[in-house]
Amino acid sequence: xxxxxxxxxxxxxxxxxxxxxxxxxxxxxxxxxxxxxxxxxxxxxxxxxxxxxxxxxxxxxxxxxxxxxxxxxxxxxxxxxxxxxxxxxxxxxxxxxxxxxxxxxxxxxxxxxxxxxxxxxxxxxxxxxxxxxxxxxxxxxxxxxxxxxxxxxxxxxxxxxxxxxxxxxxxxxxxxxxxxxxxxxxxxxxxxxxxxxxxxxxxxxxxxxxxxxxxxxxxxxxxxxxxxxxxxxxxxxxxxxxxxxxxxxxxxxxxxxxxxxx
Amino acid sequence: xxxxxxxxxxxxxxxxxxxxxxxxxxxxxxxxxxxxxxxxxxxxxxxxxxxxxxxxxxxxxxxxxxxxxxxxxxxxxxxxxxxxxxxxxxxxxxxxxxxxxxxxxxxxxxxxxxxxxxxxxxxxxxxxxxxxxxxxxxxxxxxxxxxxxxxxxxxxxxxxxxxxxxxxxxxxxxxxxxxxxxxxxxxxxxxxxxxxxxxxxxxxxxxxxxxxxxxxxxxxxxxxxxxxxxxxxxxxxxxxxxxxxxxxxxxxxxxxxxxxxxxxxxxxxxxxxxxxxxxxxxxxxxxxxxxxxxxxxxxxxxxxxxxxxxxxxxxxxxxxxx
Ligand SMILES: Cc1cc2nc3c(=O)[nH]c(=O)nc-3n(C[C@H](O)[C@H](O)[C@H](O)COP(=O)(O)OP(=O)(O)OC[C@H]3O[C@@H](n4cnc5c(N)ncnc54)[C@H](O)[C@@H]3O)c2cc1C
Ligand SMILES: Cc1cc2nc3c(=O)[nH]c(=O)nc-3n(C[C@H](O)[C@H](O)[C@H](O)COP(=O)(O)OP(=O)(O)OC[C@H]3O[C@@H](n4cnc5c(N)ncnc54)[C@H](O)[C@@H]3O)c2cc1C
Numbered sequence: 001x002x003x004x005x006x007x008x009x010x011x012x013x014x015x016x017x018x019x020x021x022x023x024x025x026x027x028x029x030x031x032x033x034x035x036x037x038x039x040x041x042x043x044x045x046x047x048x049x050x051x052x053x054x055x056x057x058x059x060x061x062x063x064x065x066x067x068x069x070x071x072x073x074x075x076x077x078x079x080x081x082x083x084x085x086x087x088x089x090x091x092x093x094x095x096x097x098x099x100x101x102x103x104x105x106x107x108x109x110x111x112x113x114x115x116x117x118x119x120x121x122x123x124x125x126x127x128x129x130x131x132x133x134x135x136x137x138x139x140x141x142x143x144x145x146x147x148x149x150x151x152x153x154x155x156x157x158x159x160x161x162x163x164x165x166x167x168x169x170x171x172x173x174x175x176x177x178x179x180x181x182x183x184x185x186x187x188x189x190x191x192x193x194x195x196x197x198x199x200x201x202x203x204x205x206x207x208x209x210x211x212x213x214x215x216x217x218x219x220x221x222x223x224x225x226x227x228x229x230x231x232x233x234x235x236x237x238x239x240x241x242x243x244x245x246x247x248x249x250x251x252x253x254x255x256x257x258x259x260x261x262x
Numbered sequence: 263x264x265x266x267x268x269x270x271x272x273x274x275x276x277x278x279x280x281x282x283x284x285x286x287x288x289x290x291x292x293x294x295x296x297x298x299x300x301x302x303x304x305x306x307x308x309x310x311x312x313x314x315x316x317x318x319x320x321x322x323x324x325x326x327x328x329x330x331x332x333x334x335x336x337x338x339x340x341x342x343x344x345x346x347x348x349x350x351x352x353x354x355x356x357x358x359x360x361x362x363x364x365x366x367x368x369x370x371x372x373x374x375x376x377x378x379x380x381x382x383x384x385x386x387x388x389x390x391x392x393x394x395x396x397x398x399x400x401x402x403x404x405x406x407x408x409x410x411x412x413x414x415x416x417x418x419x420x421x422x423x424x425x426x427x428x429x430x431x432x433x434x435x436x437x438x439x440x441x442x443x444x445x446x447x448x449x450x451x452x453x454x455x456x457x458x459x460x461x462x463x464x465x466x467x468x469x470x471x472x473x474x475x476x477x478x479x480x481x482x483x484x485x486x487x488x489x490x491x492x493x494x495x496x497x498x499x500x501x502x503x504x505x506x507x508x509x510x511x512x513x514x515x516x517x518x519x520x521x522x523x524x525x526x527x528x529x530x531x532x533x534x535x536x537x538x539x540x541x542x543x544x545x546x547x548x549x550x551x552x553x554x555x556x557x558x559x560x561x562x563x564x565x566x567x568x569x570x571x572x573x574x575x576x577x578x579x580x581x582x583x584x
Contacts, residue, residue, distance in 0.1 A: 011397070013397055013398065013400070014474070017400075017553060017555065018396075018397040018400040018401055019401075019555075020401055027396075027397075027401060096365070096375065096377070097368075097369070097374075097375065100369075119361075122396060122397055123394075123396050124377070124378055124394070124395060124396055124397075124398070125377035125378060126361045126365070126377060126378070127364075127365040127375055127377050128365075129365070130361075130362070130364070130365030130366040130369075131365045131366065131368070131369050131375070133366055134365070134366035134367075134368075134369035134370055135369055138447075139336060139446070139447035139448040140335075140336070140362075140366055140448070141362070141448060142335075142358070142361050142362040143358055143361065143362070155451070157454070158358070158362070159358065159517055160358045160359075160453075160517075161357065161358055161516055161517065162456060162516075162517070162518070162519075162520075163456035163510055163513065163517050163518050163519075164453055164454065164455055164456050165453065165454040165456075166450065166453055166454075167450075167451040167452050167453070167454060168334075168448050168449060168450055168451055169448070169449045169451055170447065170448045170449075171447040171448070174447070174448075180500070180501070180504045181500070181503060181504035184505075184506065222374045222407060222408040223374060223375070223376060223405060223406070223407045223408075224405065224406050224407075225403050225404070225405050226391070226403070226404040226405065226406055227403065227404050228396075228401050228402070228403050229401070229402055229403070229404070230401060230402065230555075231393075231402045234560075236559050236560045236561075236562070236565070237547075237549055237559045237560075237561075237562035237563060237564055237565030238563065238564050238565065239554075239559075239564075239565045239566070239567065240564060240565070240566050244568075244573070244576050245580075247566055247568075247573075248576055248577050248580040249580070251548065251564070251566070251577065252577075252580060252581060252584070254546075254548075254564060255492070255525065255548075258524060258525050258546040259467060259468070259524045259525060260468050260492060260494070260524065260525035260527075260546065260548075261468075261492055261493065261581065261584075262468070262492065262493030262494075
């Protein structure tokens with residue numbers, strides 16, 4: 001099975017405090033530590049496990065800049081066979097549809113039986129996988145937490161409300177967006193990264209993909225981010241302050257009053 | 263402005279809470295809009311929900327077909343593409359069904375998609391301005407969308423106060439004959455119910471809930487000791503279950519359990535909307551987190567800015583000494 005996995009390089013929220021920059025045009029990007037979108041690691045792990053079971057190859061793809069190569073390398077260190085970087089000044093400022101149409105152009109240049117994305121990335125839209133599927137006229141399932149191969153088809157579980165699972169049969173080729181928890185993504189050590197450090201990663205720009213540069217990027221975006229801000233949410237929590245003894249004493253008082261201690 | 267449509271989800275003959283939230287969102291788009299509800303399915307549940315919706319929506323389009331008995335997003339998408347005008351403004355709840363439907367529907371309708379909207383600022387000509395959140399709620403953004411050729415707008419569950427006025431006096435039209443070809447490449451098989459665990463966190467009045475801030479599997483013990491001292495039960499956020507440190511049945515949130523405790527101690531939990539969606543009944547919320555900007559502090563009653571790995575054992579000792 002030829003599998004393509006879409007991955008995104010995102011600021012690592014475990015490593016950074018995300019703050020709005022001075023004029024609200026962006027988040028503060030100086031000193032940000034980036035990593036692979038959490039969901040995408042699950043997608044790559046799932047692809048590797050499927051390949052190991054039924055044969056074929058795993059290609060990881062991203063739309064990004066030169067620095068995005070590092071996330072492709074990380075996923076190749078996990079076990080993906082190939083990387084593909086879609087990179088062009090014209091792609092900057094793409095909205096979700098722009099990203100999906102670039103991925104579509106790349107899919108059409110290859111031959112894939114299965115395309116995986118993450119369920120969600122840092123912008124929190126959960127849109128790219130579903131859009132890509134519709135553009136390709138492939139069937140789609142979101143929030144997938146189980147995949148079984150059955151000849152020419154897949155049986156997939158979708159996670160729905162309450163942790164229940166919706167089982168579906170889906171025809172190939174298809175696009176699935178992967179939910180966290182479907183597997184346990186393998187650990188990637190420095191050694192693994194070093195092994196793929198010098199592997200050539202092909203780059204495609206607008207001309208290579210045959211896309212109209214004015215249809216993607218900021219020029220083609222129908223959805224535009226105007227600014228970033230931190231909403232005023234009213235009072236928020238009463239913060240307990242003082243020494244640890246003082247805080248624990250206050251908290252115990254409150255817990256007693258609210259029925260939190262038995 | 264073009265006509266506004268809302269897709270209604272329901273279960274056992276009862277419309278989801280989002281059905282009244284979508285009206286509220288529609289009125290923020292266009293205060294005078296006559297909003298149309300789309301209700302699909304089959305049988306008595308469908309009829310009941312369609313009738314109920316007529317109180318809130320000016321018009322209800324009902325589609326009664328076996329193919330729609332279970333809301334398979336691909337089948338529903340085909341239906342919507344067959345029956346909606348090209349410039350329709352479609353509102354969908356951003357739940358597990360809406361996430362399945364919305365992005366692809368926008369492509370097929372050749373319209374603009376805006377995901378997970380938490381507020382609507384207004385419409386200026388063909389441009390809609392909304393508020394979204396990024397980085398799990400740590401920052402918000404104003405986003406504009408060109409809706410002049412139609413739009414699919416996914417509305418975050420719980421973000422809009424439900425419109426309870428029920429004064430629309432709408433009519434129900436059975437449009438089943440117009441549904442068109444609904445053939446899909448994905449087939450619904452069955453629902454597998456979530457497993458029941460050894461403890462039922464929904465029955466506990468006091469929950470000590472741990473999130474990714476607990477950092478390591480070994481540290482779960484710290485929370486267990488506190489819970490023991492308090493006479494509470496340990497629950498958790500999703501990453502703890504994904505890491506297999508605790509059972510799925512301990513997860514609080516939209517894809518886990520809905521809990522109604524008296525006291526909820528959120529320890530090293532950032533406060534994502536999916537997590538908060540599982541906490542009902544306005545408990546007394548104590549947030550313990552080392553990042554004072556974590557969104558959980560906005561919803562908590564009491565907050566402590568501290569490292570939980572240091573603080574929780576201190577609290578346990580203090581309680582044990584009482
Ligand atoms: C400088 C800058 C300017 C931007 N300007 C705009 C703007 O004007 N308007 C706007 O709407 N957005 C803008 N964006 C957002 C950007 O285009 C988003 O990447 C896009 O909307 C999709 O991200 P998401 O988080 O919504 O993805 P989701 O749909 O939530 O991600 C789901 C999955 O899709 C796949 N995916 C997402 N992004 C990529 C990618 N780049 N490459 C490969 N796979 C991917 C991954 O598998 C991911 O797990 C801007 C971003 C940057 C950095
Ligand atoms: C469809 C869908 C359904 C979902 N359903 C659920 C659900 O049911 N339940 C759920 O919980 N999530 C759910 N999620 C995931 C959700 O979006 C968040 O990713 C998740 O809730 C984050 O968990 P967290 O707060 O533990 O982790 P994070 O967001 O990583 O937050 C960790 C927090 O701990 C703090 N911290 C770190 N170290 C320490 C320390 N030593 N001391 C004190 N504080 C510390 C940090 O400041 C941070 O605020 C769902 C997501 C999707 C897409």
